[in-house]
Amino acid sequence: MPINYYIFLAISLFCIGIVGVLTRRNAIIIFMCIELMLNAVNLLLVAFSKMHHLNGVAQGNPAAGTDGQLFVFFIMVVAAAEVSVGLAIIVMMYRNIHSVDVNFLNRLKH
């Protein structure tokens, strides 16, 4: 499959993520959109890595691009840790103001 498809898919996912973050007020949906953006980038990384690998094989270097595939796992691990922290914050938010609407969270001003 040509690389273009992957790129277009990643861009679409990323833009959906951005629009979601900008337009929605529910903290959980915003959080999901952030994850979407993160995974769009991840997808791109994997796609490029695969492309690099194929090029490497063609030039007699079968080890090329494998590090990109490994790297993605680390990103997923970090993202999982981040999700747990983010969800914990959202839970605390709900306990304090009985809502997950980010527009209520304007205390940063003070």
Place this chain on the structure above:
Amino acid sequence: MKNLLHIVFLIPLLPFFGFVINGLGRKYLTKGLIGIVGCGSVLVSFLISVWVFTEVKNGNTYIASYFDFIKVGDLTIPFAFQIDQLSSLFLLIITGVGFLIHVYSTSYMHGEEDDHFGRYFSYLNLFVFSMLLLVLGANYVIMFIGWEGVGLCSYLLIGYWFKNTGFNKAANKAFIMNRIGDLAFLIAVFWIISKVGNVNYGDVFAFAQANKFTTTDLTAITILLFIGATGKSAQIPLYTWLPDAMAGPTPVSALIHAATMVTAGIYMIARSNILYSLSPVTMNIVAIIGLATALVAATIALRQNDIKKVLAYSTVSQLGYMFLALGTGAYVAAVFHVMTHAFFKALLFLGSGSVIHAMGGEQDIRKMGGLSKHMKTTHATFLIGCLAIAGIPGLSGFFSKDEILAGAFAKSPVFYAIALGTALLTAFYMFRMYATTFKGTFRGTHEQEHHLHESPAAITVPLVILAILSVIGGYVGVPEFIIHGAHFLGDFLFPVFAASYEVLKPHEISHQTEWILTGISTALILVMVIFAWTRYSRKPDMEDAKGFGKILQHKWYVDELYEKIIVRPLNALASFLNEVFEKTVLDGMVNGVGRLVNYGSRQLRLLQSGQVGSYVLLMVVGMLLFFVFQFFLRK
């Protein structure tokens, strides 16, 4: 010869140590110790100067270079001393007369409190140090350091009694007027640097002798240097500070405002003689300004009743004489007159100090009279001083004055006539003062009469020594027409002025003419002396003058004129700037900046809404802008 170079830096350094010791220890040292440090340091400098003098007699010049004072790019200004005939002669005058005046001061200032006594001597030593630096420097910058130093010391010593507001004003006046001249001097130095690339005397004079200066440059430089000299040496138009400087203690007037500092301008021009000789326009300006100053100051002195003011105007007048000599190319005569004037004017000032001391601080000659009976030594020495300055044959003033008159005659008979007129006025006002002070009957209070006494030895001994010098000092320069080959001073100084003589080629006047001129001037001066003596012994001027005399008594109203055309407009401008310009424009600008920042930040604060969504939106917009810039706008 090497020894000389190793030790010459001690000449200025010793008085500097005296300054440091007396200045720091003024609260702890006794008066005796302060006096010993003050006088001793100058005495040792004098002894070294004598040795230096004997070393340069055979016409050598030595340059002692110590370190690089300024080194910027191509410009190197070394800290170097030049020891030649001219500087060694000035060294002798400064340290010799300076030492006598230091000794005199130990007695004259004895009534001061201990720490003020120490302060006085530290200033005096600092002055001697600066003055020695001025004459020893081997380039214009080192000279300028001394030049500023003596100005500072003059300021400090005029305002020595700083609790008196009038004295402080006199000190300020002296300092400010000197600054005007100093600025011109400084510009001249910059000009020299820009043309020659260095300020060493040797290089500058060689540059001038090779005719590498354009006429404009040379004229401008010499005129600027001369303006510097008019400030320091009290010439028209910057002379009015000197009479006011009499606010300082009398020994200060003798040392700074008669014998040494005010002759710095003459030294500077004599040092730069080749520049002046190559610039005839400036020579004429110098001669005319000198002559005008001599005449104007002499007329003012005719009607002054303060004993020190008479001497102050007399000093201005004599300095004018020296500039006349410089302007007519009679450099030796000018330096000769500096020397003899240092002797007899220091003598007269110290004598007047002795009189003021005896009178309990009274300076008005109308309240004196008949003092010869009470103060025999002071009277005798003062009379010698008056005779010397009047130019009575046989005394030092006669020789130097006669040489200046001869130089003026060689240039133009008009100069001669005016200079002779000034000499007659000098004889007149000196003997008016002498007769009013020492002859006739005592006109002060009974209490003062009771207190009249001869001053102690520390005062009379310097007087006697200076009186002897005032008599014999002239014999180092007996004119050619009286005894052939007896002008030792001229021969001694010849190497310094040799280049100028080649340029100027002074035309000799015949011996017969000189005899006639000397005869005329001597006869007229004698008549004047006898006239003033007899007239003022019988009936001194007791009333304020009327008519023309009133104008003279008020010093031609020059101070009032300066007040009107310079001081008042300056004050008005300053108060306008202070009250209007600063309050509206400057304060407005500063406050405006403050207000702008205040307003701007209040507007910017609205961006901080606290809404997470709006922050994210701004972030995304920012990132988009970067993308747009990166992809489409970057070349």
